Amino acid sequence: MNVLLVEPTYRSKFPPLGLMRISAFHKERDDAVTFVRGKVPEYRMVHWHRVYIASLFTYELPRTVDTVKYYLQTVQNPLEDVFVGGIGATLLPNYIRERVPCQVIEGPLDRPNMLGLGESPIAEYIPDYRLIDSVKWQYRPENAYFIRVSKGCIRKCKFCAVPILEPTFGYLQSVNEQLEAVRKKYGERQDIILLDNNILALPCLPQVIQDIREQGFHKGAKWNGKKRIVDFNQGIDARLITHPVADLLSSVCLSPVRLAFDYDAVEFEYRRAVHLLAEKGFIQFTTYVMFNFEDTPESFYRRLRVNLELSNELDIRVTGFPMRYVPIDDVDRHFVSVNWTWRYLRGIQCVLNATHGMVSPNPTFFEAAFGKSYEEFLEVIAMPDRYIIYRNQYASQADVWRSEYRKLSEAEKREFLEILGVLHSSRERDSDIVTNSRFSTLIDHYYPKTQKML
Numbered sequence: 061m062n063v064l065l066v067e068p069t070y071r072s073k074f075p076p077l078g079l080m081r082i083s084a085f086h087k088e089r090d091d092a093v094t095f096v097r098g099k100v101p102e103y104r105m106v107h108w109h110r111v112y113i114a115s116l117f118t119y120e121l122p123r124t125v126d127t128v129k130y131y132l133q134t135v136q137n138p139l140e141d142v143f144v145g146g147i148g149a150t151l152l153p154n155y156i157r158e159r160v161p162c163q164v165i166e167g168p169l170d171r172p173n174m175l176g177l178g179e180s181p182i183a184e185y186i187p188d189y190r191l192i193d194s195v196k197w198q199y200r201p202e203n204a205y206f207i208r209v210s211k212g213c214i215r216k217c218k219f220c221a222v223p224i225l226e227p228t229f230g231y232l233q234s235v236n237e238q239l240e241a242v243r244k245k246y247g248e249r250q251d252i253i254l255l256d257n258n259i260l261a262l263p264c265l266p267q268v269i270q271d272i273r274e275q276g277f278h279k280g281a282k283w284n285g286k287k288r289i290v291d292f293n294q295g296i297d298a299r300l301i302t303h304p305v306a307d308l309l310s311s312v313c314l315s316p317v318r319l320a321f322d323y324d325a326v327e328f329e330y331r332r333a334v335h336l337l338a339e340k341g342f343i344q345f346t347t348y349v350m351f352n353f354e355d356t357p358e359s360f361y362r363r364l365r366v367n368l369e370l371s372n373e374l375d376i377r378v379t380g381f382p383m384r385y386v387p388i389d390d391v392d393r394h395f396v397s398v399n400w401t402w403r404y405l406r407g408i409q410c411v412l413n414a415t416h417g418m419v420s421p422n423p424t425f426f427e428a429a430f431g432k433s434y435e436e437f438l439e440v441i442a443m444p445d446r447y448i449i450y451r452n453q454y455a456s457q458a459d460v461w462r463s464e465y466r467k468l469s470e471a472e473k474r475e476f477l478e479i480l481g482v483l484h485s486s487r488e489r490d491s492d493i494v495t496n497s498r499f500s501t502l503i504d505h506y507y508p509k510t511q512k513m514l
């Protein structure tokens with residue numbers, strides 16, 4: 061059988077583990093397997109017996125559907141020979157079905173014969189780590205074991221897709237089995253990335269940590285002269301961190317500690333967990349900070365500040381990692397929650413572009429990027445994009461903008477920011493600008509008459 065595996069060209073950090081498992085299965089059958097990212101003309105000329113296409117975020121589904129359409133002509137019967145699976149396909153299967161003839165696989169491939177070839181569950185196959193060598197895209201980290209010990213989560217957070225994708229929390233497979241199988245087939249690897257949603261909730265956590273330790277990932281472990289890393293990449297649940305759990309975690313080379321500070325109500329537990337882990341010697345923290353859900357800009361700024369405070373107080377580094385909320389079934393990223401405006405969200409995106417998505421715990425860097433106070437933060441993110449991104453180059457224009465903007469009352473500012481959101485998506489922008497002429501001096505900064513740019 062001639063098989064094509066496709067990952068659409070969305071920005072994926074980690075390798076496509078689902079496709080890697082499918083590859084392992086087909087290679088076991090002696091099928092010829094090819095892996096590509098996106099639309100590659102030379103593979104459109106080939107006849108494939110099967111094409112498998114991955115999906116990830118729902119807001120990337122339009123691109124996924126486009127990729128599926130591109131390869132339809134390469135198979136004999138798309139309804140039988142083209143398979144689309146993954147997170148996006150599981151959350152919105154009909155979005156795909158209504159647009160393109162193919163088989164949509166909903167949920168994980170954890171039952172026998174889901175591909176109709178009499179196979180055992182694909183989820184139990186060891187991913188084919190060599191598959192991704194054929195593409196130029198750099199998956200990070202390059203040399204790690206990617207494993208999952210559990211599925212699902214014990215909680216049901218409203219903003220999270222996990223309770224829908226994997227409604228039942230449970231144990232999957234031991235660390236030892238997974239690492240040993242990969243090692244036997246592909247050799248030793250440097251680090252471990254665990255993709256569990258809530259690993260601390262496992263009753264057998266002590267055994268899991270003991271296995272990690274005994275597999276060569278104890279505290280301070282090195283391999284090939286380099287420090288090893290254990291990364292619970294989806295974060296660990298601050299509410300489940302007790303003294304014994306912190307002790308367990310400190311026995312392996314966990315770095316960084318990833319926590320979430322998604323809304324104000326978890327502040328007490330979040331602070332408590334950071335204190336406890338700092339006490340056990342952890343220094344590097346990365347904290348997911350969600351915004352644009354039910355929060356406000358003020359809450360977001362304050363939560364970032366809490367990280368600075370903790371860093372300073374405990375002599376650690378808590379780097380913020382802002383995550384913009386997008387409803388789990390949206391097929392674009394346009395959602396603006398009631399307490400936010402399009403301009404503020406855009407402003408944060410501009411600030412984060414310059415900082416690679418991270419928020420430094422260094423007060424000087426933080427204040428230069430996000431402002432010294434909440435009021436200054438609101439001004440920073442209200443500015444035109446280029447004044448934010450090229451701060452030094454546009455410093456004098458930003459001063460002029462600021463003095464104009466400060467003349468507005470609070471109600472006028474709100475109105476002005478709403479107008480910017482409307483102008484951004486307007487098809488009649490020039491006439492809309494004329495309609496809002498009372499803000500014309502300020503609007504000029506966003507859409508200069510000569511350049512018509514933001």
Ligand code: SF4
Pocket residue numbers: 213214215216217220221222223257258297
């Ligand atoms: S704890 Fe995390 S994984 Fe679990 S439902 Fe909440 S956000 Fe999702």
